Amino acid sequence: MINLIEEKVKQMVYRCTRCGYCRLMFRARDNTERVCPLMDTTSGFELYTARGRNWIARQIFEGKLVAEKMTQDAINAIYACFICGSCTEHCLVLDPRSWGRFPNNVYDDHLIINDEITRYLRSLIIEAGRPPSEVKEILRNYRHFSNPYGKPRDERSAWIKMLDFKVKNIAEGGGTTLFYTGSIAPYDERATKVLLAIAKILKLANVDYGILGSQEIDSGAEAYDLGELGLFEEFAKQNLAIFKKHDISKIITVSPHDYNVFKKYYPVFLGEDWSKLNIEVQHYTQVIADAIKSKKLQVKADLSGKKVTYHDPCYLGRKNSIYLDPRMIILSTGANLIEMKLSRHNSYCCGGGGGGKWYRPPERTHAEVERIKQAKETGAEVLVVACPICLTMLEDGAKTAGIDIKVMDVAELLITAI
Amino acid sequence: MQNLVQELVRIVGPEFVTDDYWIRWSYSMDSSMFELLDAKPPAIVVRPGSIEELQEIVRLANKTKTPLYVRGGGTSCAGTRGTRIPESILIDMTRLDKIVEIDEESLTVTAEAGITWGKLNAELEKRGWRLGVKGPYSGYAACLGGSVAYNAVAYASARYGLIAEEVISLKVILPNGDILVTGTATNPNAKRYYRYANGPDLTGLFIGSLGAFGIIAEVTLRMYPKADYSAYGAYAFKDYEKAHKCYYDWLKNWIAEDVAWYFEDGVSVMTPELYEQGYVSLLTYIVEDVTEELINARKKLLDEIALKHGGVPQSPEYARQGWIYRYELLPRWAGKIGMWQWTCHLQSAGGTLKALKTILGYIKSRKKEMDQKKVYTATVSVAERNCGHISTSVYYDQSNPESVKLAIEMAKEIARIGMESGGSTYKPGELWYPYTILKNPVYRGALIRIKKALDPNNIMNPGALTIPDKLEEV
Numbered sequence: 082m083i084n085l086i087e088e089k090v091k092q093m094v095y096r097c098t099r100c101g102y103c104r105l106m107f108r109a110r111d112n113t114e115r116v117c118p119l120m121d122t123t124s125g126f127e128l129y130t131a132r133g134r135n136w137i138a139r140q141i142f143e144g145k146l147v148a149e150k151m152t153q154d155a156i157n158a159i160y161a162c163f164i165c166g167s168c169t170e171h172c173l174v175l176d177p178r179s180w181g182r183f184p185n186n187v188y189d190d191h192l193i194i195n196d197e198i199t200r201y202l203r204s205l206i207i208e209a210g211r212p213p214s215e216v217k218e219i220l221r222n223y224r225h226f227s228n229p230y231g232k233p234r235d236e237r238s239a240w241i242k243m244l245d246f247k248v249k250n251i252a253e254g255g256g257t258t259l260f261y262t263g264s265i266a267p268y269d270e271r272a273t274k275v276l277l278a279i280a281k282i283l284k285l286a287n288v289d290y291g292i293l294g295s296q297e298i299d300s301g302a303e304a305y306d307l308g309e310l311g312l313f314e315e316f317a318k319q320n321l322a323i324f325k326k327h328d329i330s331k332i333i334t335v336s337p338h339d340y341n342v343f344k345k346y347y348p349v350f351l352g353e354d355w356s357k358l359n360i361e362v363q364h365y366t367q368v369i370a371d372a373i374k375s376k377k378l379q380v381k382a383d384l385s386g387k388k389v390t391y392h393d394p395c396y397l398g399r400k401n402s403i404y405l406d407p408r409m410i411i412l413s414t415g416a417n418l419i420e421m422k423l424s425r426h427n428s429y430c431c432g433g434g435g436g437g438k439w440y441r442p443p444e445r446t447h448a449e450v451e452r453i454k455q456a457k458e459t460g461a462e463v464l465v466v467a468c469p470i471c472l473t474m475l476e477d478g479a480k481t482a483g484i485d486i487k488v489m490d491v492a493e494l495l496i497t498a499i
Numbered sequence: 500m501q502n503l504v505q506e507l508v509r510i511v512g513p514e515f516v517t518d519d520y521w522i523r524w525s526y527s528m529d530s531s532m533f534e535l536l537d538a539k540p541p542a543i544v545v546r547p548g549s550i551e552e553l554q555e556i557v558r559l560a561n562k563t564k565t566p567l568y569v570r571g572g573g574t575s576c577a578g579t580r581g582t583r584i585p586e587s588i589l590i591d592m593t594r595l596d597k598i599v600e601i602d603e604e605s606l607t608v609t610a611e612a613g614i615t616w617g618k619l620n621a622e623l624e625k626r627g628w629r630l631g632v633k634g635p636y637s638g639y640a641a642c643l644g645g646s647v648a649y650n651a652v653a654y655a656s657a658r659y660g661l662i663a664e665e666v667i668s669l670k671v672i673l674p675n676g677d678i679l680v681t682g683t684a685t686n687p688n689a690k691r692y693y694r695y696a697n698g699p700d701l702t703g704l705f706i707g708s709l710g711a712f713g714i715i716a717e718v719t720l721r722m723y724p725k726a727d728y729s730a731y732g733a734y735a736f737k738d739y740e741k742a743h744k745c746y747y748d749w750l751k752n753w754i755a756e757d758v759a760w761y762f763e764d765g766v767s768v769m770t771p772e773l774y775e776q777g778y779v780s781l782l783t784y785i786v787e788d789v790t791e792e793l794i795n796a797r798k799k800l801l802d803e804i805a806l807k808h809g810g811v812p813q814s815p816e817y818a819r820q821g822w823i824y825r826y827e828l829l830p831r832w833a834g835k836i837g838m839w840q841w842t843c844h845l846q847s848a849g850g851t852l853k854a855l856k857t858i859l860g861y862i863k864s865r866k867k868e869m870d871q872k873k874v875y876t877a878t879v880s881v882a883e884r885n886c887g888h889i890s891t892s893v894y895y896d897q898s899n900p901e902s903v904k905l906a907i908e909m910a911k912e913i914a915r916i917g918m919e920s921g922g923s924t925y926k927p928g929e930l931w932y933p934y935t936i937l938k939n940p941v942y943r944g945a946l947i948r949i950k951k952a953l954d955p956n957n958i959m960n961p962g963a964l965t966i967p968d969k970l971e972e973v
């Protein structure tokens with residue numbers, strides 16, 4: 082697998098023109114003014130940004146730098162990246178086949194996907210056995226417990242006991258539509274409330290779904306971002322077997338990170354074995370928006386006058402162009418949606434991506450605080466999110482900054498209007 | 500160097516100084532091919548956050564005789580770093596990115612050198628103003644100070660000239676740490692509103708100096724009211740002479756913001772659909788102004804000139820796209836045909852055609868080898884007020900050493916041909932030295948004497964402008 086990534090990365094780094102748009106871009110026409118959150122939250126040295134990492138990767142390929150001898154500061158810098166994709170979004174080296182779409186290109190039109198270069202560099206650090214201790218710990222938990230908290234797998238379905246209705250288990254013949262809870266929401270007390278809200282909404286919308294409970298395993302999204310490619314591969318193969326065994330036809334994910342990995346990376350690494358299963362993958366915001374559109378879900382729309390703003394999760398918005406569905410859900414409640422200056426493809430990371438939730442290099446400050454400040458500037462009373470990592474990061478950010486703004490998942494907002 | 504690190508930490512704080520080997524390596528490049536050939540990291544990188552910190556760093560370097568290299572956006576493509584001395588300090592200027600003053604009284608804007616052109620343009624626009632020149636072809640991530648220090652060309656140069664011509668004043672940290680302000684503000688009671696005042700034009704000494712005489716800390720530029728109206732035009736020609744007459748007349752009348760002439764190889768690469776129809780030249784113009792009447796009058800004259808010379812009207816999109824998206828369309832070519840090295844230089848307006856033909860003849864003579872090694876060229880002439888300008892972009896495959904080698908050879912040869920055809924470079928750098936400064940001992944001697952006077956310890960970008968590392972020996 083590393084060879085596959087290495088080849089792709091090699092092609093990418095030699096396409097870099099070193100123009101620096103991934104680092105310091107400012108563009109009036111679409112409010113692009115802060116591209117890399119690490120420029121705001123670290124010392125901002127070149128290696129913290131995509132151009133520097135690309136150059137370093139190139140030096141490794143050309144034998145001028147030896148990965149095993151990477152310094153601790155460089156390791157910290159490479160693990161500081163949120164893999165939020167903003168640098169890629171603003172990279173100007175586009176696939177010629179997509180030039181006709183300019184300036185409305187999508188993420189995968191870019192020939193240099195900086196995420197991959199960061200992951201590749203991280204994989205070299207992992208291979209050398211030198212990731213930061215926090216990263217080691219998280220990866221150990223994923224390996225042994227299939228979640229970052231090191232909690233038992235049995236607890237993965239504990240949340241359903243808090244519901245006043247029964248949720249079917251796919252392992253016990255509960256259909257073929259899997260509500261994939263992921264490895265954050267079931268274990269994090271705050272994010273569990275989101276699971277409950279989504280489950281209630283899906284029931285009200287008459288969506289026939291089941292869970293895998295303790296048989297659900299991690300998607301490998303975080304392992305992949307942290308550069309543990311072997312572990313990612315193991316998770317992917319195991320999930321393939323599980324989904325095949327239960328004849329899964331559709332997956333509804335809670336986390337945009339899981340959505341992204343099922344949608345984009347499983348097809349690449351599992352190839353035909355995955356595509357043969359023909360599994361439809363949707364984020365829960367898509368399912369709910371569809372239910373509202375088809376009138377299967379009635380919204381009372383009694384939140385008029387409530388000022389809310391929406392934070393686009395990087396893995397949902399920028400990387401998968403899902404911008405409208407969460408907004409449509411918010412608007413269906415009658416709430417007054419005020420956009421942040423940095424929204425949609427320009428969205429600023431919550432600070433939790435790319436392992437940022439678990440690891441903060443010594444000198445890095447809080448991207449989540451920056452984002453909370455941006456949300457507060459809109460005058461909104463509620464910051465709406467659609468990702469369990471964003472939820473927990475931004476709620477922490479509000480507390481750290483002492484800023485009075487309520488952070489809610491879009492499902493939590495909706496449930497108050499049904 | 501450890502003592503230096505400690506001293507720098509005292510000046511800017513521990514966060515903004517590093518001597519980490521890998522982080523230093525990430526500063527060993529810019530956008531030129533010269534850094535690919537001879538990438539060397541500095542010993543220390545420092546990111547000052549104020550002019551005072553910058554001043555202290557310079558004083559420290561001067562005291563310890565430590566070479567200083569200054570970096571803005573890191574997007575230069577001319578080979579502007581001098582001798583790559585490892586025991587040196589690299590100053591990353593990008594924290595110095597504030598607008599100091601938008602002075603409506605003086606019709607000028609003053610900004611710190613590390614501000615990007617993107618930010619400067621956007622901030623002015625928000626306040627109802629615009630720049631004449633929009634920024635260098637390195638793009639909107641390039642920084643103001645760097646573009647002035649290497650005398651860059653810009654969008655809208657047909658109307659406003661090189662960036663240099665819009666500079667009103669500079670604030671420069673001299674090698675001994677003193678702060679020099681040029682122009683009207685030489686009088687401490689005066690604002691920065693005109694360049695030529697109170698004595699000789701010292702501003703010009705630092706433009707195109709590559710930082711060899713001091714570090715540009717602040718730049719004052721002219722500003723103009725925001726232009727809400729614009730128009731674009733494109734004309735194709737099958738005949739070089741007619742295209743040149745149109746180009747010449749457009750320049751002579753000095754009414755377009757931007758004029759570009761895509762020569763044969765440029766047409767074949769950039770607009771193959773026109774090349775297939777037998778066109779060997781594409782001329783485009785851009786005008787912007789504050790009223791529709793002014794725009795219409797200028798557009799009318801430009802169109803009449805083009806039609807008189809037999810230009811065949813084409814979609815104005817050829818001009819408009821580049822203008823509205825500024826530099827965003829340039830790097831896309833890297834994804835299609837490879838990375839490029841520019842060979843931009845000035846030519847007299849009337850002499851442009853002859854030089855272009857000579858360059859094209861050379862390119863054709865290398866065609867077979869170019870095809871084998873995946874090297875392509877696109878030659879474009881962008882007007883600079885009364886001057887022509889020729890830039891052959893030599894595209895190459897960065898991952899293929901043979902391709903890189905041929906591209907370097909060709910870029911050097913095109914530079915030589917350009918200079919021997921009466922051209923002159925505006926941005927100095929490694930590509931040009933053999934055909935310019937080194938050919939003129941009197942000019943070079945004067946530069947060395949200035950250097951000795953201002954920077955006797957030779958700490959500022961040593962080796963730049965061909966000034967020797969050891970000043971005492973010259």
